[in-house]
Amino acid sequence: MSERRPHDNSPRNGGPRGDRSRGDRPRTDRPREGRRDDRPAEPLVQPARRVALDVIAAVSDSDAYANLLLPTRIARARLSPADAALATELTYGTLRMQGYYDRVIADAAGRPVDRIDPPILDVLRLGAHQLLSTRIPSHAAVNESVAQARLVGSRSATGFANGVLREIGRHTPEEWRERVAAGARNEDDRLAALTSHPTWVIRAFRRSLAAEGRGDELEALLDADNAAPRVNLVALPGLAEPPAGARPDRFSPVGFTGDGGDPLGLVESSKGRLRVQDEGSQLAALALTRARPVRSGERWLDLCAGPGGKAALLAAEALAGGAELVANELVPARAELVRKALAAVPLDVPVWEEDGTAIGDEHPEAFDRILLDAPCTGLGALRRRPEARWRKEPKDVAELSALQNRLIDSAIDALAPGGLLAYVTCSPHIAETRSVVAGALDRHPELEAVGTAAVVQGLAQEPLDLAGDPEVVQLWPHRQLTDAMFIALLAKRAQ
Numbered sequence: 001m002s003e004r005r006p007h008d009n010s011p012r013n014g015g016p017r018g019d020r021s022r023g024d025r026p027r028t029d030r031p032r033e034g035r036r037d038d039r040p041a042e043p044l045v046q047p048a049r050r051v052a053l054d055v056i057a058a059v060s061d062s063d064a065y066a067n068l069l070l071p072t073r074i075a076r077a078r079l080s081p082a083d084a085a086l087a088t089e090l091t092y093g094t095l096r097m098q099g100y101y102d103r104v105i106a107d108a109a110g111r112p113v114d115r116i117d118p119p120i121l122d123v124l125r126l127g128a129h130q131l132l133s134t135r136i137p138s139h140a141a142v143n144e145s146v147a148q149a150r151l152v153g154s155r156s157a158t159g160f161a162n163g164v165l166r167e168i169g170r171h172t173p174e175e176w177r178e179r180v181a182a183g184a185r186n187e188d189d190r191l192a193a194l195t196s197h198p199t200w201v202i203r204a205f206r207r208s209l210a211a212e213g214r215g216d217e218l219e220a221l222l223d224a225d226n227a228a229p230r231v232n233l234v235a236l237p238g239l240a241e242p243p244a245g246a247r248p249d250r251f252s253p254v255g256f257t258g259d260g261g262d263p264l265g266l267v268e269s270s271k272g273r274l275r276v277q278d279e280g281s282q283l284a285a286l287a288l289t290r291a292r293p294v295r296s297g298e299r300w301l302d303l304c305a306g307p308g309g310k311a312a313l314l315a316a317e318a319l320a321g322g323a324e325l326v327a328n329e330l331v332p333a334r335a336e337l338v339r340k341a342l343a344a345v346p347l348d349v350p351v352w353e354e355d356g357t358a359i360g361d362e363h364p365e366a367f368d369r370i371l372l373d374a375p376c377t378g379l380g381a382l383r384r385r386p387e388a389r390w391r392k393e394p395k396d397v398a399e400l401s402a403l404q405n406r407l408i409d410s411a412i413d414a415l416a417p418g419g420l421l422a423y424v425t426c427s428p429h430i431a432e433t434r435s436v437v438a439g440a441l442d443r444h445p446e447l448e449a450v451g452t453a454a455v456v457q458g459l460a461q462e463p464l465d466l467a468g469d470p471e472v473v474q475l476w477p478h479r480q481l482t483d484a485m486f487i488a489l490l491a492k493r494a495q
């Protein structure tokens with residue numbers, strides 16, 4: 001690790017520069033080697049904060065996924081349930097609001113965040129979250145953050161972090177919101193800053209809501225993206241019942257929320273017949289299986305099945321209706337996850353590992369119902385993938401919509417006359433939703449739109465507040481408390 005020249009640490013007069021590569025940063029949960037003798041003894045950091053910083057650092061260092069890494073780090077650190085909950089809140093909250101905290105930090109430090117050492121910036125983000133968005137007392141937030149800075153940075157960096165955090169703590173959260181808003185360049189920049197979303201994402205959401213005549217819901221949507229999602233489960237129909245004490249979902253007839261206990265314990269003890277699944281995903285799968293009665297012997301295809309959440313629900317529905325199901329997933333590791341998910345259902349479901357864009361040529365007119373849950377930007381699931389908003393770019397939309405167009409053409413070719421296709425995304429971006437469906441209807445005169453809104457209303461327990469074109473359904477986190485799933489049912493005319 002490079003030594004630093006001693007200099008004034010006050011945030012506004014410099015402090016350490018970003019002159020250390022991330023590759024040589026010490027881990028926060030191990031004693032550092034080669035510590036200088038004049039350093040104080042290794043400070044003790046509360047375990048939940050140590051795990052949170054570890055995950056935040058892995059997300060910014062090596063593109064880790066917080067939702068995958070956090071559970072393993074919690075298990076490895078043997079955190080108590082209370083500490084695990086705190087580590088989760090700190091990690092997710094910091095990553096979600098990173099865009100906002102960076103503006104606060106830049107103001108308090110008197111310099112842009114790209115001129116702050118990355119490991120120290122992560123400590124500051126976690127500290128800013130505790131100071132501005134939790135009830136953790138300021139002195140605890142500052143002291144623990146300074147201890148963490150000492151573990152990842154030099155003495156001068158620690159002094160710098162201390163100065164920045166104290167400056168943040170000098171103002172109330174409301175005062176910071178006003179300061180950040182006052183520094184915005186325009187209205188979109190103000191929304192981007194305060195709700196911690198990239199501007200291009202805000203504009204895409206505005207267009208999608210406006211297409212439904214609900215442009216005035218934009219701020220509610222952006223706020224909903226920053227709230228922790230509830231853990232929702234499905235009881236595979238015919239194979240499991242929700243446990244006593246569970247609360248039935250408002251819309252999905254097979255969904256429920258738990259009684260506050262450990263959902264993973266429920267999943268394990270039910271052998272996967274009770275599973276964690278967003279209510280929107282359940283409605284998407286059921287829209288395909290329940291849009292019309294199932295004839296025994298129907299052949300169904302899940303074209304892009306990994307990791308298999310909807311495939312398990314489709315399999316349970318196929319079993320109940322006497323249909324056959326094939327699942328397909330291009331990526332072998334994800335196909336393996338599909339096999340695991342399907343093990344919960346006593347139905348023989350072949351799992352293919354083919355390129356879905358070729359299946360229409362290879363198996364023309366072979367399937368009566370097809371689910372195309374297309375690879376997408378995931379902009380509708382920002383609540384549960386807190387770092388995703390910072391990883392996506394507009395060019396991803398262009399690449400994905402080109403793939404979505406090829407997949408939907410292939411699915412239409414694989415659909416038998418009279419068959420039904422559900423085109424689904426967990427993104428509300430128009431280029432991935434309505435445009436793909438409109439293009440498919442233009443290119444395929446044999447295809448017709450089905451009133452998807454009526455189908456989904458018909459299977460839901462309570463009426464849903466759906467807006468816009470009744471041929472498609474767009475769910476929203478702020479309205480239905482689901483991911484922003486898009487569902488379009490399309491039928492191939494019988495010959």
Ligand SMILES: C[S@@+](CC[C@H](N)C(=O)[O-])C[C@H]1O[C@@H](n2cnc3c(N)ncnc32)[C@H](O)[C@@H]1O
Pocket residue numbers: 281303304305306307308309310311328329330331334354355356357373374375376
């Ligand atoms: C949105 S996910 C599907 C989620 C799944 N339906 C579920 O509920 O668990 C899209 C999947 O499509 C897969 N995929 C991407 N390109 C594909 C292709 N050309 N053919 C088949 N699958 C593909 C991805 O690997 C990913 O697992």
